[in-house]
Amino acid sequence: MGLKNKENITKWKGIALALTGASLWGFSGNAAEWIFSHTAVTATWLVSVRMVMAGLLLLILVSFNNNIFSVWKNKRDRLDLLVFSLTGMLGAQLTFFLSIEAGNAPTATLLQFLGPVFITIYFALKFLKWPKRKEWIAVLMALTGTFLLLTNGKLDYITVSKDAIFWGVLSGVSVAVYTVYPVGLLKLYASAAITGWAMLLGGLAVSVWTQPWQAGFIDWTPSLFWMLAFVVIFGTLLPFYLYLDSLKYISSTETSLLGSAEPLVATIVSVVWLGTAFGSFQSAGGMLIILTVFLLSMPEKGILKINQTVNK
Template sequence: MLSRVKGIWMVLAATVLWGLSGTAAQFLFQQTVIQVDDLVFIRLFVSGILLLLLARWREGSGSIWRVWRDRFSNYRLIIFGLLGMLAVQYTFFVAIAEGDAATATLLQFLGPLFITIYVALRALRWPTGYELLAVGIALCGVALLVTNGRFTELAVSKETVLWGLASALALAFYTLYPIPLLRKWSSTMVVGWGMMIGAVGLAIVRPPWQIFNIDWNMTLLGFVFFVVIFGTLVPFYMYMESLRYIQPSETSILSSAEPLAAAISAVVWLNVSFGFFQAIGGVCIMLTVIIISKAKRKIAQDQKIGGSL
């Protein structure tokens, strides 16, 4: 029982830190000179190095290089780093820069819904009642979130909506694509290399040495440090460790704390305007994760019963 409570608190702390890091990023984009490209590169590069060092410490000095000697894994890792890790980070932060952390986080939270739709299509089966319910609630939630109940006009910018939905799609790819890699290698190693590859890919487009031209001060350094360490490394480690004590279906439900933390911190700290119907829309989007979790549990139970007959 104590282990389960520990796991619950760990995943809650991780998701709250992720939510707060989005608000911290919004502050950086609005109040400092740092750009999206700069923050994404720093986050990927520094977090990638730290995760690989952690993997080296936990698995041995030569462990982190074995993945590159595996012909099956190395090309998948490159695709994951560029189309998964870099894409999900970049689209999410652009959505924040174009709008606010609360809206961007809630739109990205549609990722599990896209995963559910993809899995149903790939399995050539009709969606379950729970899945159809999740789709309907999600569509209503998005409509309320982006219009605040006034369906003739948007309450947020079109760019925010497009980048937010792009981040949800990227999150779905980021979640599904590395599954074969995670069966062979540790999550720390896969995510660490994914971040490093994403950083290199971004560096080709935007030379990383431009970050040295930024007028750094203690406030800027402090918030960047928070986004990199307490918004990336610490919550990732806590989230993965929580899976030792509770079920993945429980972590997906508890992850609803992330958009909630982002919304509350953005409203209270940065005075982001969040209308009544937008709040209802946000609740609807968070409910979809709970419904999808129930749908997965029911499908698993049905398969188990069918296999035992």
């Protein structure tokens, strides 16, 4: 009885860690939306600062228990890290925040959750294997959910801007890329180290373009400072560590499913805090997209195994 209780406590601890991390990610998108709406900060500027600062902090913390430079000793691994940093990590970060800037946090978050659908399509094409019934159902659910999300059930009316849709869908594609591409690296090196380097390199690359050090156009208020700090620390660094810690107590599949709390939190916070209008059909569409992740995460007979270690 004592052992069973201990196991239950351990599992609930893992659930709490995963839910807290997902919730913080959900809050982070809304914090970014507030920044874009109330200040002169742009998505590209925020991404460059967020990635560089979060990457540096993450590498510093990881260095206490891991050799963060080991990945640079192998030529092939160096190349894979660079490709992942510039295509997967930077692509996902930049498209996600551009979608928020053009639309709102809940829509951007839900469109990003289309990533598993693109992964399913990718593996079906790669292995020339016809998707299973479960995967066909998931794709149809995702398409239906996306339609409802973007139109609120009206055939002749799109509730979200075309730019937000474009960047949001591209964000889903980017999620597929950075979920699939770094699998080999994650088998050889600490996931936190790979993520830290990818954030730092991707952030430095976009910084050449955005030049975040030239921030004279920004009115630095206390509110903006604290929002930026929240996005970097509580919206990036802390939830990532909570996710990793949750894997000590529950399975990766369970953690991935609990990650579905992110769009729910993003929607609730957006409606309550930012006053975003969210129709009933849009809510139903969002739920269909989230259920798609649940369906594709079922391990039996599926070709998809979701890995969200580096997804934010």
